[in-house]
Amino acid sequence: MKAISIQNINKYFYDPVEFQVLKDISFDVKKGEFVSIVGKSGSGKSTLLYLLSTMDTKYNGNIAINGTQVTGLSQNELAKFRNCLLYTSPSPRD
Numbered sequence: 001m002k003a004i005s006i007q008n009i010n011k012y013f014y015d016p017v018e019f020q021v022l023k024d025i026s027f028d029v030k031k032g033e034f035v036s037i038v039g040k041s042g043s044g045k046s047t048l049l050y051l052l053s054t055m056d057t058k059y060n061g062n063i064a065i066n067g068t069q070v071t072g073l074s075q076n077e078l079a080k081f082r083n084c085l086l087y088t089s090p091s092p093r094d
Helices: 045-052 075-086
Strands: 002-013 019-030 060-065
Touching: 002 045, 019 045, 045 060
Parallel strands: none
Antiparallel strands: 002 019, 002 060
């Protein structure tokens, strides 16, 4: 099962001028896989992580997390998704 699926992500910044920070990014991360994102300063690592956090929705392409297509969801739907994704049930302490 794919934990994360990123397809054809393009992201632009527009201030002070148009700049493409992510260009045609595509990859899948399977459940249980470990991934590192490496690159030089300014290469878009933090921008990509911000997109994956669903806090930034201004991009072209598709992002799916745990089988849920998050691209195109409303802000309210994204908030509910983040709450469900991040919720862990309390476990008894030893």
